[in-house]
Amino acid sequence: MSTGNELEALLRPPATEMPPYPPKVITLASGEQMVVRQIEREEVPTLLEAIAPLLWVERDFYDIVAARLFAELLAFKRYRVLDEYCLVGLIDGVLAGIVNGRVASPDVGMSYHTLTLRRGLRVGAHLFAAKMEYHVEYLGEKEVLIVAESPIGFRRWMIEYPLEKKFEIQHELGGVPSWVLTRETYLAAKPRLVAGRRPVSPELLETARKILLPEEETLTVQILGERGRTT
Amino acid sequence: MRQVAIAGCGMTKFGRSDVNLVELMCESSVGALRHADLGERRVDAVYVANMGAARINKQTAIASALVDRLSLFPAMAESVENGPASGASAFKNGFLAVASGMADVVLVTGAEKMRAVNNLEATDFVASLTHPEAEYIYGVTLPSLAGMFTRLYMKQFGVTAEHLAMVAIKNQENALKNPFAHIQQRITIEGILHAPEAVVNNPFVADPLRLYDCCPVSDGAASLVLCELDLAREFCPAPIRVAGIGQATDTHAVHERPDPTQLTAVHLAAEKAFSISGLSPKEIDVVELHDAFTILEIAESEAAGFFPKGEGHLALEQGTTSLDGALPINPSGGLKGRGHPVGATGVAQLVELTWQLRGEADARQVKNAKSGFACNFGGFGNNVITTVLVREDR
Amino acid sequence: MIEPSVYGNRCSACGKVSYPAHHVCPECGEGAFEPVELAGEGTVLTYTDVYALPLDYAQRYLRLGMVELDLGVRATGQLLDENPEIGKRVKVTIGVVRQSSDKKIYGLQFVPV
Numbered sequence: 235m236s237t238g239n240e241l242e243a244l245l246r247p248p249a250t251e252m253p254p255y256p257p258k259v260i261t262l263a264s265g266e267q268m269v270v271r272q273i274e275r276e277e278v279p280t281l282l283e284a285i286a287p288l289l290w291v292e293r294d295f296y297d298i299v300a301a302r303l304f305a306e307l308l309a310f311k312r313y314r315v316l317d318e319y320c321l322v323g324l325i326d327g328v329l330a331g332i333v334n335g336r337v338a339s340p341d342v343g344m345s346y347h348t349l350t351l352r353r354g355l356r357v358g359a360h361l362f363a364a365k366m367e368y369h370v371e372y373l374g375e376k377e378v379l380i381v382a383e384s385p386i387g388f389r390r391w392m393i394e395y396p397l398e399k400k401f402e403i404q405h406e407l408g409g410v411p412s413w414v415l416t417r418e419t420y421l422a423a424k425p426r427l428v429a430g431r432r433p434v435s436p437e438l439l440e441t442a443r444k445i446l447l448p449e450e451e452t453l454t455v456q457i458l459g460e461r462g463r464t465t
Numbered sequence: 466m467r468q469v470a471i472a473g474c475g476m477t478k479f480g481r482s483d484v485n486l487v488e489l490m491c492e493s494s495v496g497a498l499r500h501a502d503l504g505e506r507r508v509d510a511v512y513v514a515n516m517g518a519a520r521i522n523k524q525t526a527i528a529s530a531l532v533d534r535l536s537l538f539p540a541m542a543e544s545v546e547n548g549p550a551s552g553a554s555a556f557k558n559g560f561l562a563v564a565s566g567m568a569d570v571v572l573v574t575g576a577e578k579m580r581a582v583n584n585l586e587a588t589d590f591v592a593s594l595t596h597p598e599a600e601y602i603y604g605v606t607l608p609s610l611a612g613m614f615t616r617l618y619m620k621q622f623g624v625t626a627e628h629l630a631m632v633a634i635k636n637q638e639n640a641l642k643n644p645f646a647h648i649q650q651r652i653t654i655e656g657i658l659h660a661p662e663a664v665v666n667n668p669f670v671a672d673p674l675r676l677y678d679c680c681p682v683s684d685g686a687a688s689l690v691l692c693e694l695d696l697a698r699e700f701c702p703a704p705i706r707v708a709g710i711g712q713a714t715d716t717h718a719v720h721e722r723p724d725p726t727q728l729t730a731v732h733l734a735a736e737k738a739f740s741i742s743g744l745s746p747k748e749i750d751v752v753e754l755h756d757a758f759t760i761l762e763i764a765e766s767e768a769a770g771f772f773p774k775g776e777g778h779l780a781l782e783q784g785t786t787s788l789d790g791a792l793p794i795n796p797s798g799g800l801k802g803r804g805h806p807v808g809a810t811g812v813a814q815l816v817e818l819t820w821q822l823r824g825e826a827d828a829r830q831v832k833n834a835k836s837g838f839a840c841n842f843g844g845f846g847n848n849v850i851t852t853v854l855v856r857e858d859r
Numbered sequence: 860m861i862e863p864s865v866y867g868n869r870c871s872a873c874g875k876v877s878y879p880a881h882h883v884c885p886e887c888g889e890g891a892f893e894p895v896e897l898a899g900e901g902t903v904l905t906y907t908d909v910y911a912l913p914l915d916y917a918q919r920y921l922r923l924g925m926v927e928l929d930l931g932v933r934a935t936g937q938l939l940d941e942n943p944e945i946g947k948r949v950k951v952t953i954g955v956v957r958q959s960s961d962k963k964i965y966g967l968q969f970v971p972v
Contacts, residue, residue, distance in 0.1 A: 261660040263667060263677065265653035354650055356666055363665070386583050393919050429662035589913040599879035600935055602957050602964050604912060604921045612907030613925055620945060671909045718879050720925045720933040725904060 247316035252337065255321055255368045258430035259438055262355045268323045268330055269434055269442035270364045278311040280445045281322070284329050284351065287450075291457060295383040296349075302383075302407065303347045306334055318346075321368065323361050327446045331357040333365045335378070343369035343378035344406050351448055353456045362391065363428040370420045378420075379412040381405040395423050466564040468694035470704035470857065473501025474816040479685035479804035480647040486515075486522045486578040489686040490531050493809075494574050497688035498535075504700060508690075509568035511542040514555035514575035515808035517590055518544075521581050531574060541568065548594045549757065550843025551575060552687070552811020553850035557710050559691050569693055575813070576686035577806035587682050591807070594844050596718040608679055610719050610845040611758040612671030617726050618760055619673060622775035626673060630658045631781050632759035633677045636795050639788055640802025642828035647683045647804025678759040683804030687813035694857065703823040708744065708836070709853040711737025719845050730849040731768035731840060738838075739770070742853040746770040749853070750834040751821045752792060753814035755842035756799040762786075765840050766794060769851065788829060796821065796829045811841035815852060822856040863953050863965040867932050868892035878932040900950045900972055901928035906943045915959050924949075926969050936967030948972040 257271035273281070285307075288300035309315040317337035323330040330352035338344040345365060350358040369378045380397060382388035391397060392413060401411040434442075448456070475496025477489055484492070490513065498508075513528040524530070528542040541562075547554035552575035562568040579587050592606045600610075618624050634654060640646035657667040657677045667675045697704035713733035716722050722729065739745060746769065754769075756762035763777040771792060772780050780786055786794040797803045797817040800810060818837035820826045826834075837854045867878030872889035878897060883890050906924035924938030926949060937956055940949065949969040956966035 261656050261662045261666075263652045263656040263663075264650060265656045354648075359665060360662075386585070389585075393917060396919060426664060426668075429665045431661070584911075585914045588911055592913060596879055602966050603923060603936055604909065604916055604957060605923060605935060606909060606911065606913065608911060609907050609909040609921075609923050612909065613905040613923065616907060616945070617905045668910065669908065670911050671907045673907075716885075718935065720904075720935045721877070721879075725925070 246313045250317055250337075252317060252319060253372050255319070255372055256432055257434045257439060257442070258364070258432045259434045260360050260430045262325070262357070264355055266325050267438065268325050268357065268360065269438060270321055270323050270361065270430060271442060273320045273322055273445070275311045277445055278307050280447065281307055281320070281329070281332060284447050285332075285349065287453065288349075288457065296457060298383050299347055299349055303332065303334065303349055306346055310334075319368065321361065321364055322445065323357055324442045324445065325352065327441050327444060328448055329445055331361045333361040335365055335369070337373055337375070338379070338406070340374075341376040343373060343375045345369075345378050345380045346407065351453060351456065358387075359427070360429065364430070366415055366420055367428050370417050376417050378415045379403060379405055380415060381407050381410065381412055394427065395419055467566060469560050469563045469691055469707045470694045470697040470701070471689050471707065471815065471819050471854070472503075472692050472697045472701040472704060473497050473499070473690040474688065474819045475500050476645050476687035476809070476813055476816050477685050478645045479683045479806060479809070479813070481580055482578065482684035486518055486524065486576060487527065487530050487534060489578060489684065490527070490574050490576045491534050493576070493686035493688040494531065494535055494572060497572065497574075497690050501690035502700060503570065503690070506570055506700075508537050508540050508570050508572045510559065510562050510571045511537060511540055512555040512559045512562075512571065512573045513542070513544045514551035514573070514812060515544055515577060516546055516548055516551050517577060517579065517807065520590055521586070522578055537572070547848055548843040549755070549805075549807050550811060550841045550848050550850050551808045552813065553815075553839070553841035553852060554811070556689065556812060556815060556852070557712065557850060559689070560707055560710060563691050563693055569696060571691040572688060573691060573812060574686060574688040575809040575811055577808040578684045579682050579806060580684050584682060599718040599720070606671070607845060608671040608674060608758070611760060612674045614719075614725070614764075614845075615673050615758070615760040618764060621726055622778070624760070624763060624778045626658060627654070628763065628778040628781060629674070629678050629759040630654050632756060632762050633657065633801055635781075635787055636756065636799040636801040639796055639829055640798025643798050643803060646798040646802050647681055647685070648798065648802045652677060674758055674760070680757050680800040680805040683806045685804060685806035685809045685813070687809045687816045689812060689815055689819070698857075704857045705819050705822050706855045706857045707852065708855040709738040709740070709742030710850065711735060711739075711741065712848075712850045713737070715847040717844070717847055726764075728764055728768040728846050728849075730846055731765050731842065731851070732770075734849045734851040735769040735840065738851040738853045742855070744836060744853055744855070746838075749792070749836050749838045751796060751818065751831045751837045752794045753797060753817055753837070753839040754794055754799065755810070755840050756795060756801050757805060757842065759801065761842065762794060762799065765842065769838065769840055788831070793831045796826065796831055811839075811850065814839040814841060815854065818854050822854060865897045865934075865953065865967050866894040867897055869895045876931045878934055895930065897928060897930070897932070897934055897967065898951050899929055900948060901926040901969070903938070903943060903945055903947045903949055903969070904933065905945060906938050915957050924969055934967055936969055939968050939970050
């Protein structure tokens with residue numbers, strides 16, 4: 235037993251104290267309330283179940299984002315990555331989107347991915363902003379390194395915040411060097427780009443306690459369009 | 466000129482399509498031909514409405530392609546390009562073919578497959594209709610022209626952001642009752658305007674216009690079958706007579722218009738259509754307007770003669786233009802809710818009116834609709850076609 | 860170095876100035892014109908901040924305006940004013956208004972007087 239624990243300890247990163255992300259609630263364009271909260275490791279299997287069908291959807295880079303996010307969340311669950319977090323957006327408890335990243339150093343955050351399951355309501359924009367909020371305001375970091383798979387989506391963040399080039403640093407996800415969101419830029423952009431109210435009422439938090447999977451038909455229509463196209 | 470009727474119609478569900486442009490055209494065409502139930506009668510001419518096939522889809526001469534796919538040879542055929550008014554233009558040409566006696570049965574199909582390119586490319590493609598030296602080079606896009614127009618309208622007539630939001634909410638609500646509409650999503654005034662989160666939910670696109678003030682980018686196709694009225698009476702249970710068509714143009718560069726809040730081409734085209742039809746705006750039961758931007762529904766409703774200038778937003782406030790109001794506007798969801806595949810829109814408006822006048826509009830049926838009006842707005846109002854349709858047996 | 864300019868047309872027959880150019884005078888139907896440089900001052904008619912920009916632009920938004928020039932025509936251009944207002948006085952300058960790959964395109968920019 236102790237040999238097993240010793241071996242496990244060889245590969246398990248040291249446990250660090252990460253300040254938790256306080257949940258918030260966002261009113262979407264539809265009037266629906268989306269709760270944004272952090273997840274526990276035990277909830278990862280549910281997320282994996284939601285992500286798995288997207289591994290084969292080429293359109294809009296869903297396949298590569300799903301594949302990488304799947305791996306990152308699995309690594310998080312199995313204690314094989316240092317200081318990773320994951321936030322989810324839930325509407326009546328139903329999973330609307332997932333964002334994740336990690337603390338690369340006390341001053342530098344590493345943004346990983348943003349996956350939207352409920353489209354057309356800017357869920358992705360809200361969750362990406364929540365991620366930046368976490369890094370800057372709750373983890374106290376000075377900058378967040380960002381890279382993306384989809385050039386169109388990325389270009390929007392690049393221009394909207396705006397992001398700066400930090401090409402001397404390679405992003406962990408490989409590919410091209412990093413772009414960065416600095417603390418100053420985040421704070422200036424906050425009124426425009428970061429929304430949500432705290433605290434979340436106990437009743438609302440209760441609806442968001444258990445993560446519910448979107449119905450398969452809804453997912454198909456949302457992501458694949460009417461006829462289940464994959465490309 | 467002979468009398469012309471719409472004997473059948475059809476459309477694809479607008480939105481995100483997984484088939485190519487010609488496939489889309491075939492789908493709506495077959496739907497319309499089936500609805501018309503022509504029997505042994507042959508289609509003599511095909512008119513296709515489309516704006517971007519050459520640029521976006523890298524394909525030309527698509528009317529000929531459609532004839533081939535539907536095995537309609539040796540029917541006459543051509544494409545008509547008139548920017549966002551391509552749909553009504555193709556319809557007008559089809560009408561003239563029947564009215565003149567050059568053709569007896571005409572198929573009109575409008576289609577666009579916009580999502581073959583990304584949003585940046587699509588925006589630039591639509592911007593190509595602006596004046597190249599006086600507008601385009603400045604980064605002028607269609608939303609920017611609408612934004613400048615809206616700012617003036619708000620200042621002069623007291624239209625507010627709330628009024629614009631009301632148009633969007635009404636049209637998306639109507640779209641929920643339209644199985645062919647692109648947008649199937651309810652929105653609330655809280656979510657798009659009043660909540661603090663609205664700044665993210667509904668950001669400015671060209672201020673004062675916001676995201677929900679602009680129609681989506683869509684793929685889709687819509688078709689009509691036109692024939693001579695007496696011929697239609699032989700086989701069609703409810704021929705819809707084309708009572709009047711009007712068209713007018715205006716300056717290319719928007720800044721050259723004498724009164725920048727006046728949609729002169731809409732006014733003149735509507736006047737002509739009403740005059741030919743012998744009807745007045747008061748006698749119209751159902752209306753389809755070109756709300757590429759929410760402000761345009763309000764402005765067109767005035768310019769076409771339904772409300773006095775500067776009072777369109779009051780009618781909206783009072784619920785007059787809601788589905789259950791005295792003059793429902795855009796029961797289909799309009800461009801905002803139904804979507805805007807550019808070449809298809811003008812035809813889709815007429816498809817909706819045909820369904821409404823035939824009592825086939827299901828959950829969004831306007832009661833006792835006997836006469837309808839459509840406005841297809843090309844450029845930023847420099848080429849407008851309006852149509853009056855009347856149910857023949859009433 | 861020739862400074863780029865933007866020109867309207869003055870009809871040789873009736874004197875009406877129009878911009879952009881027409882081959883036929885919209886006022887009198889004649890077809891002979893003299894170029895008129897668009898310069899000087901004017902009044903802002905309307906404006907907007909455009910956020911959804913084409914690929915040639917990497918900025919967050921672009922401020923465009925329609926201006927009624929004192930010389931008797933209206934023009935559309937970029938409005939370089941931190942505090943735009945309908946009715947505000949501006950003057951014409953020429954600058955780079957669009958840049959596609961290597962080509963610089965010059966056009967009208969309006970600045971506060």
